[in-house]
Amino acid sequence: MKVLLIEDEPALVSVIVRGLTEAGMEVSVAADGNTGLEMAQSHNFDVITLDIMLPGINGIQVCKEIRKQNNSVAILMLTALSSTENIVTGLNSGADDYLAKPFKFAELEARIRTLARRSNAGKAGKSIINVDGLEVDTLSKTVKRNGKAISLTATEYHLLEYFIKNQNMVLSRVQILENVWDIDFNMGTNVVDVYVNYLRKKIDNGYDTKLIHTIFGMGYMFKEGSADEAAN
Secondary structure (H helix, E strand, O other): OEEEEEOOOHHHHHHHHHHHHHOOOEEEEEOOHHHHHHHHHHOOOOEEEEOOOOOOOOHHHHHHHHHHHOOOOEEEEEEOOOOHHHHHHHHHOOOOEEEEOOOOHHHHHHHHHHHHHHHHHHHHOOOEEEEOOEEEEOOOOEEEEOOEEEOOOHHHHHHHHHHHHOOOOOEOHHHHHHHHOOOOOOOOOOHHHHHHHHHHHHHOOOOOOOOEEEEOOOEEEEOOOOHHHOOO
16 A cells, blocks of 8 residues: 655654554655645555645645545545644545544554545446436546536545445434544534535536435435425
8 A cells, every 4th residue: 555644743754654664555755745746646645644734835735736636546634733624624625534633543544544445445346326317437536417527525525425325325414424534523513414515516406306315303315306305
């Protein structure tokens, strides 16, 4: 597994590189945002771990630039900025997961392996999924509905992919939080509802048939619906 670590704290870099190398991973390091972005764009990595506060361009901008050309690489934010607002900003910039400093190395390794498995599973599975005019290519991470391209952030895409893989099932907000964000605690925010609304606006608005349905008091369900269910 190839990991790119974009981090400017030498002591932390040493600990992470040593630990991941001992775990059998190949680790490359960039000490500033500009170098990290150049390496991410010119080499293939399975997972990128990225600090927010970096010399040069910050981690949020690095993440956004990476996503402009690569929707498949997994990105894990590592940062001391751990407020809910910062977490949501990081995820909305295209990160797949978020780990606040200080952290236990075992958790870092587990999250990197989880992200790599998810990414590889998507590559190995069925490439094109069609649901009522919605076409999702799990290899290129592109989405269309009735032939019209839909631009999604990385988090919106992972939410859609989770919905599609669990069609016709009632999914609670906790289940969605744990499986889309790999977070098993309450962030104290309606982040799931916010992202479901983002996704709805992009894949359902303007279409008679709605795909994302609210199951009041329980959560959400992704299914082929009808025009009658537009309010759900």
